[in-house]
Amino acid sequence: MKRIVGKAVPFLEETCGVIALTVMFVAIVVQVIFRYFFRPLIWPFELSIFMYICLIYLGAAYATRQDSHVAFDVLFNLLPIRAQRMIAACLRLVGAAFLVSLVPAGIQLMIQTHVIKSASLRIPWSFLVLVYLISMLLMAGHLVAWALRDVRALRGGGG
Numbered sequence: 291m292k293r294i295v296g297k298a299v300p301f302l303e304e305t306c307g308v309i310a311l312t313v314m315f316v317a318i319v320v321q322v323i324f325r326y327f328f329r330p331l332i333w334p335f336e337l338s339i340f341m342y343i344c345l346i347y348l349g350a351a352y353a354t355r356q357d358s359h360v361a362f363d364v365l366f367n368l369l370p371i372r373a374q375r376m377i378a379a380c381l382r383l384v385g386a387a388f389l390v391s392l393v394p395a396g397i398q399l400m401i402q403t404h405v406i407k408s409a410s411l412r413i414p415w416s417f418l419v420l421v422y423l424i425s426m427l428l429m430a431g432h433l434v435a436w437a438l439r440d441v442r443a444l445r446g447g448g449g
Contacts, residue, residue: 299428303352307345314341333410340408343418347425354432372444379440386433389426396423 314337321334353359366374396419403415 299355299431302424303348303355303428307348307352310341310344310348314338314345317341336408336410340411340413340418344421347421351425351428351432354429357436375440375444379437379444382433382437382440386430386437389430389433392426393423396426 317334317338321331321338324331324334350359366377369377400416400419400423403419406415407413408415
C-alpha cells in the first residue's frame, strides 16, 4: 500500500501537473493561431482555464509536499528550534484538520455540480471539484507527514 501511495502521489502532483501545463500551453497556442489566422475558437480558452485550475490545485499539493509554501517566519525563526518544531507540528495538524473538514462540503458540491456542464467542451463542473478534493486530501496528508517528522525530531532530541 505504501508503495502504491508512494507512486500515486508524485504521479498526481508532478505528472498530472505537467500534463495540465502542457495542455494549457497547447490550447493557448491554438487559440492564438486561430484568432489571428482563422476564426476564433471558444473551446481552447475554456480548456486552458480548466487546466490552469488543475495546475493550481496540484501545484499547491506539490508545494505542501516539498514544504515550500510562502511563510512569514521572521519572528518564528527567533524561537528556539524545539519551540519551532512544536508550533509547526501543531499548526500543520490544525491545517490538515481544516483541509479534511472541507471534504464533506466538497463532496456535496461535486454531486450538485455534476449536472452543470461547461459551455463549449461540456465537461461537468464536478471535474474541477474532484481535482479540488484530491488536492485537499493530498495537502492534508503532506501536512500530517510533516507534523510527524516534527514530532519525531522532538522525540529524538532535535532541538
